[in-house]
Amino acid sequence: xxxxxxxxxxxxxxxxxxxxxxxxxxxxxxxxxxxxxxxxxxxxxxxxxxxxxxxxxxxxxxxxxxxxxxxxxxxxxxxxxxxxxxxxxxxxxxxxxxxxxxx
Numbered sequence: 001x002x003x004x005x006x007x008x009x010x011x012x013x014x015x016x017x018x019x020x021x022x023x024x025x026x027x028x029x030x031x032x033x034x035x036x037x038x039x040x041x042x043x044x045x046x047x048x049x050x051x052x053x054x055x056x057x058x059x060x061x062x063x064x065x066x067x068x069x070x071x072x073x074x075x076x077x078x079x080x081x082x083x084x085x086x087x088x089x090x091x092x093x094x095x096x097x098x099x100x101x102x103x
Contacts, residue, residue: 002028007062009082010070014101022084022098029100032056033081036071070102077103 005025008015010032017025032053039049054063074081080103087097 003056003058006032007057007059009100009102010057010062010066013070014099016087016097016099018090019084019086019096019098022100025100026082026084028056029082030079032066033071033074034079036067037074039067040071040075 002025005015005017005021006029009025009029035049035053039046039053050063050067053066054060057063057066083101083103085099085101087099089095090097
């Protein structure tokens with residue numbers, strides 16, 4: 001479930017979900033972006049890091065987007081790639097909702 005949420009986050013660059021899921025997704029997404037940043041370096045570990053990202057995400061297109069589009073934007077940033085905004089409660093079950101987005 002977290003891999004699908006992470007892939008959706010990278011596809012749309014912002015998603016609305018429950019606050020608990022957003023808090024659980026944040027460290028996973030941050031680690032994937034950090035790994036994608038390290039995959040920008042030329043060398044023998046480049047392919048290995050890309051394959052690690054692919055194994056976690058399970059989506060080849062989102063892996064490509066993460067490594068080639070999203071990661072280069074954060075080369076000068078040392079963490080804090082996501083932001084969680086609280087939105088209030090959901091009408092059906094009163095669950096706390098949040099929007100997680102890439103900074």
